[in-house]
Amino acid sequence: MMELHPRLQDAVATAERVAEPRLRDIDRLIDANQWKTIQAFQKYKVSDFHFSGSTGYGYNDRGRETLDEVYAEVFGAEAGLVRPHFASGTHTIATALFGVLRPGDELLFITGSPYDTLHKVIGAEGDGTGSLRDWGVRCTIVPLGSDGRVDWDAVEEAWSPSVKVVAMQRSRGYEWRSSFTVEELGEMTRRVKALNPNVIAFLDNCYGEFTETREPTEVGVDLMAGSLIKNPGGGLAPTGGYIVGRKRLVELAAYRLTAPGIGAEVGSMLGTTRAIYQGLFLAPHAVGQALKGAVFAAALFDALGFVSNPKWDDPRSDIIQAVRFDKASQLIAFVQSVQRASAVDAHVVPEPWDMPGYEHPVIMAAGTFIQGGSLELSADAPIREPYTAYMQGGLTFSHVKIGVVSAVQRMMEERIL
Template sequence: MIESKTTEWERQWEQWSAAAEEQAAEQFRRVDRTVERNQWKVIEAFQKHKVSDFHFAGSTGYGYNDRGREVLDLVYADVFGAEAAIVRPHLVSGTHTISAALFGCLRPGDELLFVTGRPYDTLHKVIGKPGDGTGSLADWGIRSVEVALLPDGSVDWDGVAAAASESTKVFAIQRSRGYDWRPSFTVAQIGEMAARLKAIRPEAIVFVDNCYGEFTEDREPTEAGADLIAGSLIKNPGGGLAASGGYIAGRKDLVELAAYRMTAPGIGGEVGAMLGTTRSIYQGFFLAPLIVGQAVKGSIFASAVFENLGFQTHPRWDDPRTDLIQAIRFPAAEPLIYFVQSIQKAAAVDSHVVPEPWDMPGYEHPVIMAAGTFIQGGSLELSADAPIREPYIAYMQGGLTYAHVKFAVRQALQEFHNRGYL
């Protein structure tokens, strides 16, 4: 009897899977073309700067004249169409990297204006409150303003124009959706934003939080008018190999200011021992276009399967992709929790761990997170998280291989089948 049920389930899964892959075939081909263009761009940058095995040698102490580190910066700058870049394992997270970029550009009395609404939760402590004593932006007399997006997820340009002032030094754009049920912003849209923002205040800096977006399209925001971008190496550009780090790219003068904040004025990016990380950062960057493509295909597949089964997904399976994140809406908290737990159960690492919702610092509601990863917090690897609140939305991202994402979707649907949701 049990075997009969299992056989029937397998037959049903194969039908769902085949239908999703057939309908998404053209989207998969588009992803493959983007992978090719980005892969060629990376290879050409490696060749231009004559990357050799001696560039992978580690450095110690001050790291003076670390040619591997210096060429790595040049490679990143070329691939991202920027004047300069710094790529360092010493940047411990995306939040740290964004913080270094913002503190580098802003001074007491300046204003930071977020044009894409409230930024992701982890930046709230960086923004801070006046007199909080933490060394936040507000503690240093830097004012932050947020202009909420319109109901359709587009920028409120009247609101931005009204909020901008003579003190506005940086316009900030968050490319990815965060915990919002809205489209992420494409590079073309970011280019249009940059042009309109420059019309409002020509001297202001356009900064983009590029996390989750690298290599999902064949251009980056710095190729479309952004002055400065930042991201994490344990997300897209690390290719699943970089064990830590971040990058900042853009105008040379702004990258230098960010480097001064990262280390110290007068030191900047001229020092910093790479401590044996250089090869994995180079190789991860080489692999990143392919691995990102695998993750994007996985998101498209997940969206198609769940949408065909009656769930709401965002983006939908045939929508343009500009980041790794796939949102899926559930009818109640229970299936949401089972979905996230299934993603953990499908991992190669820590599959035996059962995540539960908990009151994470900085979040207003309990949050459940699944992340069975080789690199702790590596968001290019398959993970999922969700605040336990209405509407009940899970945010799945990453996947080093398409087959892993497919396996996880199967695991989730089998859990739903066993519990009577399907």
């Protein structure tokens, strides 16, 4: 490690001391989720022959079929669809939504505006891109209340008989709010089912897997999607996504991924099967490492007088840590230092730039083995007030500590802290 500034040495010692009980709690979380995962592997008798690849149509690929069953078991769902053919989390979510929605249906988001990348999926009048709007699906977005919670009065006001899918987003995105816990998501599901028991409760679960001992499909969520280059891929899955939930709804999503009548019965796994299995096995531990890193970062910035969300001792339901800085130079230095602390592309210096779809310049650090793999340590931020960095991931606790400490050290050396 580098020679630390005396003030930073004191802050690191304080952070390590106060965070220790929380880190022990995370160790117990890792143990619980690891055992749940092992039991799922054992139940379906996973063997090395399941890791063999298939070609062409991929008919009777037992490894692929068992992988779906293992995922469903881990997530407490009736069925699963796990494929490298999903190009991203957005693609996976879009597949699920297009699978269950039909012209004339309405999609109601109750947790505020979704991730920026989903806005093109929702679409606008006459966009001609094949968006949900283009196919006659109406979408209504209900903003969160000032407390960051669901505004139930506004939900009831926006409700209509054509609402078929109620969508929720577990993680915070670029919002200064807490992620939603499994218990809260279960309560949201119960409340919308009281309005219409036939409505489909859909969840974008990205960044949330294995951060608690239960998953949202265990508390009533009907259909759920996520990315394999985030939590459940364990840092090994090279690409892909998963959909889990009620059997009929997963089947409809499979028809959208391939074609009606074909569904989940085809699709060679392109040599990814072993990595996806092993990544799922490692995911509880890897997610725990990321959580430990986020807790340490929050404690460190608290000791230095910065505001973070969640705080080091707050409940956590995703792997994202938001930190507010006093000025843009601190924000940029932090993100650049995360990149500089990476094992991959450490020589690259990220700079703010005008990314398509964003209102302000954005800076992103991602020195990752898997391109865009956000279970690995990464950070990004829009350059706007209040100056907030969003850090996520970290396959090892040590890597997160090194990244965060070196970022603060750099700010002190440059006299901007």
